[in-house]
Amino acid sequence: MIRTAPDQEWWTAEALASSGLPDVPGTRQGVDALAAREGWRSRPHLARRRAGRGGGWEYSWQLLPARAQGALLKAVAPVEEPASRMDRGTAWAWYDGLPETVKAEARARLKVIQRVEAFSAAIGRNLAVRQVSQLEKAEGRKASERTIWGWMGMLEGVDVADRLPYLAPRHRAAAPQRxxxxxSPEFLIRLKAAFLRPAVSFRASYDVVKDVCIARGWQYLTLKTAERWFEANVPRVTVVYAKEGEAGLAKCFPPQIRDRSTLTALEGVNADCHKIDVFVAWPGIKEPVRPQIVAFQDLYSGKILSWRVDLAPNKVAVMSAFGELIETWGIPRHCLFDNGREFANKWLTGGVKTRFRFKIRPDDPLGVLPQMGIQIHWAKPGHGQAKPIERGFRDVASRIALDPRFAGAYVGPNPLAKPEDYGSRAIPLKDFLDVLDEGIRKHNARPGRLSDTARGRSFDETFAESYAAVPIRKATEEQHRLWLMGQEVRKLHQNHGGLELYDNKYWAPWMNEFAGKRVIARFDPENLHAGAYVYSLRGEFLGPVECREKVGFFDLVGAQLHARTQRQRRAAEKKLLQTLRPMSVGEFAAELADLPQPETPLVEAKVVELAPARIRKPVIERPVPAPDASTEADFQLFAADFSRPKPEPVIAVNSAADRFWRALEIERRSEAGEAISQEDAAFYARIVRLPEYQAQRTMFDRFGEQGVG
Incomplete structure (x- = not known):
């Protein structure tokens, strides 16, 4: 065992004698004899006279026997033994997890080793180590010769490319012992039961569980330690699922990336509705309205192919826009629809088993899309990322709605972002449609699109290139009756076979043969008087009828795999939540109810005031003067005055405007640094929370004093 500092470079004879190094004599005389025998003092760079009191000689550690030098090197870097060396893969993985300060130290050591190797070719290794040590000391860095030799020993048998991790300080390799x-395990069980539920905070859950542990005598953690335990042992996704349910869990999944490059033009379309942020003067309606646009977009290119505008989303507008799509471009193979009622209507999608809306009946007629062989896909409800057309509607909101020709009619994206000229103008419907049509054309023609299919081109160019190269299905004359018509299931009259639709009566002679039977009536919802076409429930065309009484007017596999993955993840999270929450909230609540309730101590009054007893005899007796005649007359007059009816008090009018001006005056005095009474402060704190004040404040800020009535 070395009984002195192992990194010591210069040694006296006394220090060597007491060091315990192997092959070194244990007495001063023995060390002097070894030095004389080996000629240590004849080597000027390794032996020197000792400065200071007492004098004597000092010897470098490099003069010691080989086994003594090895013991010193081993004591300086005890972890460099070949048996404890990590393999290169483990070493690099360990090094990658070190802090930057430790990595910087390893790089500095490697630089020293490289300098030694550069000098060794010219002056030899021993002299190179001595020279580099002196240079390092001159530059203000600690690198003694012994230390450099220790670093070089750490690299024995290590490839030049792998030196860096082996030179890193090894004190980081051991895990800290904390x-x-x-x-008590009961504390952790109840903490999970209390916290893994909606809304409640961790601190509130901890306080409740702490009270239970104190009452039961269980050992519990401090708040900060409990938080660290929860973060280390309960996954964040599980906490999100417990507190926010499946809606929160869905946010933890990355959105599915849909590749459109495998599609072609008109292979798939998607549709949705958008409420336009512009006031429009609609014929027949006094107040200005914000109309809705129904649009169909090509999935491959992103081009808007057809659109319609109406007061609200409805199946007539959807059918009309869909008819324009088929008539102008052709029949798509896939349709991605929103979950709204206007798209899930039975005219369009009847017979599809995966609708989210409306009850599915066995006698529901097939809708237009299933009859034309169009495969229908439904976007996930409340999930805007599933509908690519939402990106196109952003152009409608940011460009078309902000067109200069709509100035004064723009309403803002939300009620909190209304423009200054809100409601000052409404655009005539014809002008609105002209600007909207122009904006959609520009949207389709604008170059520089960065989608995978456009690659810098416009939507028009992208669509046109693919449209010209793929076969397009066109509608036949018989199919025109499908997409132009709405449809209803009706029972024909039991006697003559007549048909009634929305108070309009239809009949033809051939209908007598089908009296009393249920049929499908197809009609133009925008012109009920034009007649109808009647089909059997199996879809067979029976014949046309006239109006006799006119009364009134995708990658499917990828989507399935993505949905299956999310279902599996949800199931796993449910199972994990049940495992991590072994005690239910109900059981924990029942345990809280069984806890003994603390008794409220009575507060004893420190200052007692005795109620005065009734005094039967006055302390001071004095004669009561008798009233004279004049005093009695004054008393009668005083009583008469009290008997008269009191005049009505004048009550100051405290109107809403008065209260607002009072609050404004309090604000002014507060901003000027004047003192505010408690009454005024309480009044101000109460009035500013009222809608009355907030509305008046808005009018005052916008129009000044004349805005406050």
């Missing part, structure tokens, strides 16, 4: 706080 004393862990202990607690």
């Amino acid at each position: 004393k862990r706080a202990e607690c």
Whole structure:
């Protein structure tokens, strides 16, 4: 065992004698004899006279016997033994997890080794180490010769490319030994039961569980330690699922990336509705309205192919836009629809088993899309990322709605972002449609699109290139009756077979043969008087009828795999939540109810005031003067005055405007640094929370004093 500092470079004879190094004599005389025998003092760079009191000689550690030098090197870097060396893969993985300060130290050591190797070719290794040590000391860095030799020993048998991790300080390799706080398992079980539920905070859950542990005598953790335990042992996704349910869990999944490059033009379309942020003067309606646009977009290119505008989303507008799509471009193979009622209507999608809306009946007629062989896909409800057309509607909101020709009619994206000229103008419907049509054309023609299919081109160019190269299905004359018509299931009259639709009566002679039977009536919802076409429930065309009484007017596999993965993840999270929450909230609540309730101590009054007893006899007796005649007359007059009816008090009018001006005056005095009474402060704190004040404040800020009535 070395009984002195192992990194010491210069040694006296006394220090060597007491060092315990192998092959070194244990007495001063023995060390002097070894030095004389080996000629240590004849080597000027390794032996020197000792400065200071007492004098004597000092010897470098490099003069010691080989086994003594090895013991010193081993004591300086005890972890460099070949048996404890990590393999290169483990070493690099360990090095990658070190802090930057430790990595910087390893790089500095490697630089020293490289300098030694550069000098060794010219002056030899021993002299190179001595020279580099002196240079390092001159530059203000600590690198003694012994230390450099120790670093070089750490690299024995290590490839030049792998030196860096082996030179890193090894004190980081050992895991820190910390004393862990202990607690009862009942504390952790109840903490999970209390916290893994909606809304409640961790601190509130901890306080409740702490009270239970104190009452039961269980050991519990401190708040900070409990938080660290929860973060280390309960996954964040599980906490999100417990507190926010499946809606929160869905946010933890990355959105599915859909590749459109495998599609072609008109292979798939998607549709949705958008409420436009512009006031429009609609014929027949007094107040200005914000109309809705129904649009169909090509999935491959992103081009808007057809659109319609109406007061609200409805199946007539959807059918009309869909008819324009088929008539102008052709029949798509896939349709991605929103979950709204206007798209899930039975005219369009009847017979599809995966609708989210409306009850599915066995006698529901097939809708237009299933009859034309169009495969329908439904976007996940409340999930805007599933509908690519939402990106196109952003152009409608940011460009078309902000067109200069709509100035004064723009309403803002939300009620909190209304423009200054809100409601000052409404655009005539014809002008609005002209600007909207122009904006959609520009949207389709704008170059520089960065989608995978456009690659810098416009939507028009992308669509046109693919449209010209793929076969397009066109509608036949018989199919025109499908997409132009709405449809209803009706029972024909039991006697003559007549049909009634929305108070309009239809009949033809051939209908007598089908009296009393249920049929499908197809009609133009925008012109009920034009007649109808009647089909059997199996879809067979029976014949046309006239109006006799006119009364009134995708990658499917990828989507399935993505949905299956999310279902599996949800199931796993449910199972994990049940495992991590072994005690239910109900059981924990029942345990709280069984706890003994603390008795409220009575507060004893420190200052007692005795109630005065009734005094039967006055302390001071004095004669009561008798009233004279004049005093009696004054008393009668005083009583008469009290008997008269009191005049009505004048009550100051405290209107809403008065209260607002009072609050404004309090604000002014507060901003000027004047004193505010408690009454005024309480009044101000109460009035500013009222809608009355907030509305008046808005009018005052916008129009000044004349805005406050």
